[in-house]
Amino acid sequence: MNVEIITVGTELLVGNILNTNAKYLAEELTNLGFNISKHTTVGDNSANLEIAFKYALSKNDLVILTGGLGPTKDDLTKETIAHSLSKNLIEDEKAKEKTISYFKSTKNEIAKNNFKQSLVIEDSTIFYNDNGTAPGMALKHNNKHILLLPGPPNELMPMFEKDVKIYLSKLKDQIIISKDVYLFGIEESKADQTLSDILPNTNPYIGIYAKTGEIKIRVTAHAPQNSTCETLINNVVDIIKTRLGEFIYGIDIKNMQNALVKTAIKSNQKIAVAESCTGGLIASQIVSISGSSDCFNCGIVCYSNEMKEQILGIKETTLSEFGAVSPQVAKQMAQNVRKISKSDIGISTTGIAGPTGGDSNKPVGLVYVGISTSNHTSVYKLLLSKGQPNERQKIRHISALFAMNEARKAILNNEKGVKTNDTSN
Amino acid sequence: MNVEIITVGTELLVGNILNTNAKYLAEELTNLGFNISKHTTVGDNSANLEIAFKYALSKNDLVILTGGLGPTKDDLTKETIAHSLSKNLIEDEKAKEKTISYFKSTKNEIAKNNFKQSLVIEDSTIFYNDNGTAPGMALKHNNKHILLLPGPPNELMPMFEKDVKIYLSKLKDQIIISKDVYLFGIEESKADQTLSDILPNTNPYIGIYAKTGEIKIRVTAHAPQNSTCETLINNVVDIIKTRLGEFIYGIDIKNMQNALVKTAIKSNQKIAVAESCTGGLIASQIVSISGSSDCFNCGIVCYSNEMKEQILGIKETTLSEFGAVSPQVAKQMAQNVRKISKSDIGISTTGIAGPTGGDSNKPVGLVYVGISTSNHTSVYKLLLSKGQPNERQKIRHISALFAMNEARKAILNNEKGVKTNDTSN
Numbered sequence: 001m002n003v004e005i006i007t008v009g010t011e012l013l014v015g016n017i018l019n020t021n022a023k024y025l026a027e028e029l030t031n032l033g034f035n036i037s038k039h040t041t042v043g044d045n046s047a048n049l050e051i052a053f054k055y056a057l058s059k060n061d062l063v064i065l066t067g068g069l070g071p072t073k074d075d076l077t078k079e080t081i082a083h084s085l086s087k088n089l090i091e092d093e094k095a096k097e098k099t100i101s102y103f104k105s106t107k108n109e110i111a112k113n114n115f116k117q118s119l120v121i122e123d124s125t126i127f128y129n130d131n132g133t134a135p136g137m138a139l140k141h142n143n144k145h146i147l148l149l150p151g152p153p154n155e156l157m158p159m160f161e162k163d164v165k166i167y168l169s170k171l172k173d174q175i176i177i178s179k180d181v182y183l184f185g186i187e188e189s190k191a192d193q194t195l196s197d198i199l200p201n202t203n204p205y206i207g208i209y210a211k212t213g214e215i216k217i218r219v220t221a222h223a224p225q226n227s228t229c230e231t232l233i234n235n236v237v238d239i240i241k242t243r244l245g246e247f248i249y250g251i252d253i254k255n256m257q258n259a260l261v262k263t264a265i266k267s268n269q270k271i272a273v274a275e276s277c278t279g280g281l282i283a284s285q286i287v288s289i290s291g292s293s294d295c296f297n298c299g300i301v302c303y304s305n306e307m308k309e310q311i312l313g314i315k316e317t318t319l320s321e322f323g324a325v326s327p328q329v330a331k332q333m334a335q336n337v338r339k340i341s342k343s344d345i346g347i348s349t350t351g352i353a354g355p356t357g358g359d360s361n362k363p364v365g366l367v368y369v370g371i372s373t374s375n376h377t378s379v380y381k382l383l384l385s386k387g388q389p390n391e392r393q394k395i396r397h398i399s400a401l402f403a404m405n406e407a408r409k410a411i412l413n414n415e416k417g418v419k420t421n422d423t424s425n
Numbered sequence: 426m427n428v429e430i431i432t433v434g435t436e437l438l439v440g441n442i443l444n445t446n447a448k449y450l451a452e453e454l455t456n457l458g459f460n461i462s463k464h465t466t467v468g469d470n471s472a473n474l475e476i477a478f479k480y481a482l483s484k485n486d487l488v489i490l491t492g493g494l495g496p497t498k499d500d501l502t503k504e505t506i507a508h509s510l511s512k513n514l515i516e517d518e519k520a521k522e523k524t525i526s527y528f529k530s531t532k533n534e535i536a537k538n539n540f541k542q543s544l545v546i547e548d549s550t551i552f553y554n555d556n557g558t559a560p561g562m563a564l565k566h567n568n569k570h571i572l573l574l575p576g577p578p579n580e581l582m583p584m585f586e587k588d589v590k591i592y593l594s595k596l597k598d599q600i601i602i603s604k605d606v607y608l609f610g611i612e613e614s615k616a617d618q619t620l621s622d623i624l625p626n627t628n629p630y631i632g633i634y635a636k637t638g639e640i641k642i643r644v645t646a647h648a649p650q651n652s653t654c655e656t657l658i659n660n661v662v663d664i665i666k667t668r669l670g671e672f673i674y675g676i677d678i679k680n681m682q683n684a685l686v687k688t689a690i691k692s693n694q695k696i697a698v699a700e701s702c703t704g705g706l707i708a709s710q711i712v713s714i715s716g717s718s719d720c721f722n723c724g725i726v727c728y729s730n731e732m733k734e735q736i737l738g739i740k741e742t743t744l745s746e747f748g749a750v751s752p753q754v755a756k757q758m759a760q761n762v763r764k765i766s767k768s769d770i771g772i773s774t775t776g777i778a779g780p781t782g783g784d785s786n787k788p789v790g791l792v793y794v795g796i797s798t799s800n801h802t803s804v805y806k807l808l809l810s811k812g813q814p815n816e817r818q819k820i821r822h823i824s825a826l827f828a829m830n831e832a833r834k835a836i837l838n839n840e841k842g843v844k845t846n847d848t849s850n
């Protein structure tokens with residue numbers, strides 16, 4: 001089934017906001033097995049929207065529109081589509097009730113124009129909005145399908161998850177299930193090559209998505225039954241585990257900080273962090289996870305040598321002999337922050353994020369990561385610069401990911417009583 | 426002049442990556458005074474691209490394409506456009522030299538297909554690429570203009586800044602200059618209302634761009650001379666300063682952390698941060714600024730009461746009497762982190778970021794921010810929840826912005842010897 005996504009809104013057209021809806025819908029629709037032919041963005045302009053919509057409908061089996069369903073006079077998506085298809089707008093009682101109760105909950109007065117949102121296109125299936133007042137709609141016209149969905153992502157995404165996915169699955173007479181495998185420390189091209197024999201599969205469909213320093217492999221199966229989907233997915237996930245298991249940090253885990261927090265809470269271990277070059281990034285990412293207070297004791301960001309001595313108790317002789325960016329300092333930072341905070345795992349980073357501060361001996365991108373447990377302290381040396389401009393944030397980001405991943409592994413080893421190898425140098 | 430932006434790439438079409446190029450170009454073109462009619466995204470598919478391009482060219486004066494200029498067989502934008510316009514591809518000597526020297530600098534071998542990138546459409550103006558190997562091109566065809574630009578944002582953006590802007594300005598026979606005014610603590614709708622009389626202006630054009638908790642007002646003027654642009658812009662910036670001065674934290678300053686770091690370095694004051702609910706976010710944002718080591722002493726993330734006592738020396742009696750989320754604790758945190766680190770400014774945050782941990786007395790979204798100087802310590806009470814789901818990151822983000830802004834003001838007052846009001850409660 002060919003699909004075109006039309007996003008409506010002048011704020012998109014003139015670049016005020018990023019078009020996250022187009023990406024979200026494209027990714028979801030691809031996973032559902034639809035073939036996307038084009039994205040189009042038009043402003044809040046009925047004539048332009050009508051031209052774009054009619055053209056899209058002539059070329060596709062399904063057209064999904066987002067935006068322009070709100071209460072203002074600029075919002076004219078449903079009016080335009082109704083007009084294009086010679087349909088009427090009718091009042092929907094449940095949508096009206098929803099609007100009234102929504103405004104009651106937010107304690108705001110209902111402006112009169114909000115009742116415009118109770119109007120829906122006749123003969124359409126309604127998706128009621130739990131996070132706003134504009135309902136979504138689906139209709140069938142000459143064997144083609146048209147969906148109108150709200151523009152605000154915090155309304156669109158829950159509606160898509162709750163109702164639209166089911167509706168679209170039914171168009172395909174199939175159940176669709178996905179599993180996400182998260183990997184760190186492997187390039188996209190390497191993963192691509194390692195899985196090249198199974199990547200052409202269409203069921204399950206295997207998508208590789210790269211982010212800075214990490215990748216996500218999404219495995220999506222469709223079948224009439226749940227259990228068939230599960231079997232199809234698990235077979236592929238098993239292959240990924242066999243070939244790339246060493247790089248996997250979690251399945252359906254969302255991100256590294258979540259993997260670390262979940263692992264630490266599960267094994268009842270407490271974390272402390274001493275950061276230099278990552279400067280609070282690791283602490284901040286851990287704290288971004290709700291519930292992290294159950295495993296996170298403290299973070300110390302010591303940028304200057306004086307602070308490293310005073311707060312973390314790094315020996316002055318170590319700092320003067322080896323320098324702040326050294327395996328010796330990384331080791332003491334991880335050990336001392338663990339001891340000071342009476343934690344089970346101490347994490348440390350010290351390095352040169354650049355763009356200044358590097359030399360031939362200690363170049364930009366040199367980072368030492370320390371991981372300390374009561375049994376053992378490991379230090380890892382990373383060289384993260386590729387000689388490109390503006391690498392500071394990338395170097396800090398990958399250092400933080402690396403440190404959290406090693407901490408996660410150390411917690412698992414701690415649990416098993418395994419002694420890790422000393423990789424310091 | 427009407428413009429359509431066509432972004433080319435299967436990774437965009439299937440939602441692997443966000444279309445940041447469309448937003449970037451749309452914002453820049455709007456600021457340059459062009460009228461954007463539509464964005465279109467197609468995959469790496471020559472037939473679909475040709476249809477989209479011909480349609481766009483028939484409806485617009487200018488068509489800008491990004492992506493598909495690379496070395497692989499999937500990259501077919503210039504081949505498709507050349508074919509559509511019945512033009513030839515010819516080898517450009519300078520592009521070839523650039524490719525060779527680029528690969529020399531990265532120490533990678535040149536794969537043979539990279540020389541495909543030395544081919545350009547005949548009769549076009551070439552934009553050489555300083556950050557990659559694919560040159561950009563501009564050509565005129567039947568009084569219409571066509572631009573082909575590389576897809577990677579780190580190649581596109583510098584090329585646009587350096588060459589494309591000048592090229593496009595010449596199409597309009599005007600110089601175009603912008604100034605960005607950054608504001609915190611004011612809603613977009615309020616700024617909109619306050620400036621409603623000057624917002625319809627087209628020269629200078631005034632754009633208001635909202636991000637979480639802050640807004641940017643971009644003032645863009647066009648004129649034959651630089652000095653005329655400057656005068657036009659300054660008149661409007663003066664109006665904004667008069668009406669909204671209390672909310673402005675900087676002009677052309679990029680973001681709050683940059684404003685804070687620049688202010689601190691300029692007045693030679695050192696910063697220390699003690700964070701609870703923001704959990705390292707403030708430290709991390711400060712450290713993200715290159716050169717921040719000149720003003721940033723240390724950050725301490727104390728999530729548990731025990732750590733607050735042990736590392737920050739918060740009195741056990743204060744914690745038990747008032748609780749960790751209290752103005753008293755915020756005050757001690759800011760004072761103590763400043764003293765421990767011998768800094769000029771101590772910043773603290775303690776609050777309930779949610780979604781759990783709140784009650785009727787101390788609800789989710791309650792945050793205390795402390796700012797301590799040698800003269801005085803202020804504590805600010807914030808109520809940041811709007812009762813919506815998933816507010817944790819927003820609450821942390823706005824708390825961090827607020828704290829950095831107050832620290833910035835305290836540095837300026839410190840410099841002037843001003844004693845701030847005690848707003849603790």
